[in-house]
Amino acid sequence: MEKKRPRRTRERILETALALFNSRGEPAVTTTAIAEEMSISPGNLYYHFSSKEKIVEALFAAFRADIEATLATPSQRPPHAEDVWLFLHLVFEAIWRYRFIYRDINDLLSRHRALRNPFRLILDHKQRTAAAMLEGMRAAGGAKLSKADIAVLSQNMTLIATYWLSYEYATHPRAEPDANALARGAAHVIALAAPYLAADERALFDALAQRYLT
Numbered sequence: 386m387e388k389k390r391p392r393r394t395r396e397r398i399l400e401t402a403l404a405l406f407n408s409r410g411e412p413a414v415t416t417t418a419i420a421e422e423m424s425i426s427p428g429n430l431y432y433h434f435s436s437k438e439k440i441v442e443a444l445f446a447a448f449r450a451d452i453e454a455t456l457a458t459p460s461q462r463p464p465h466a467e468d469v470w471l472f473l474h475l476v477f478e479a480i481w482r483y484r485f486i487y488r489d490i491n492d493l494l495s496r497h498r499a500l501r502n503p504f505r506l507i508l509d510h511k512q513r514t515a516a517a518m519l520e521g522m523r524a525a526g527g528a529k530l531s532k533a534d535i536a537v538l539s540q541n542m543t544l545i546a547t548y549w550l551s552y553e554y555a556t557h558p559r560a561e562p563d564a565n566a567l568a569r570g571a572a573h574v575i576a577l578a579a580p581y582l583a584a585d586e587r588a589l590f591d592a593l594a595q596r597y598l599t
Contacts, residue, residue, distance in 0.1 A: 395433045402440045406485035445500050448483035455479050456514045464521045466590040473571040487550040515539040527586045542574045
């Protein structure tokens with residue numbers, strides 16, 4: 386059998402840092418804690434990353450590549466309610482994998498200035514993709530939406546998807562968010578568009594929402 390290639394130290398640092406950031410919150414984790422978790426010397430860690438800021442930037446770059454790929458997923462046909470559910474599921478999965486970013490976005494961006502513009506570009510992409518899906522549903526007759534409705538809804542859907550985990554942490558401070566939190570987030574995002582859905586699309590949405598929330 387072919388031997389599995391050992392993970393390089395740099396990869397292990399990022400994996401360990403991501404796990405610690407996600408579980409404890411990025412501000413609470415030091416480079417010393419990361420090195421101790423890996424049983425390596427701080428000097429070994431600093432050989433690969435000169436500061437914790439560089440680790441955060443590397444993880445953010447990985448997150449950006451992950452979510453941008455999800456947001457750019459092409460549609461082969463006009464979207465319907467089930468497509469929107471799947472899209473939101475994939476978006477929330479990407480957010481979950483790098484949830485330390487969304488734990489307190491404003492604090493993170495205030496301390497890591499290099500992330501501000503890239504994150505703004507992600508927000509813009511989220512909103513454009515949401516608007517495109519809503520427009521596709523409107524064009525296919527699955528939703529009664531005006532151009533103004535689409536502009537407002539796409540922005541509000543982006544807002545809730547972006548700040549949902551912050552809301553979960555605030556409302557359940559003693560419990561880590563789980564898959565149920567993600568399902569609630571997806572349900573609240575698509576619920577914004579529910580009143581505009583045609584009857585058959587609304588029925589499908591209600592069935593899918595019930596499945597996700599139970």
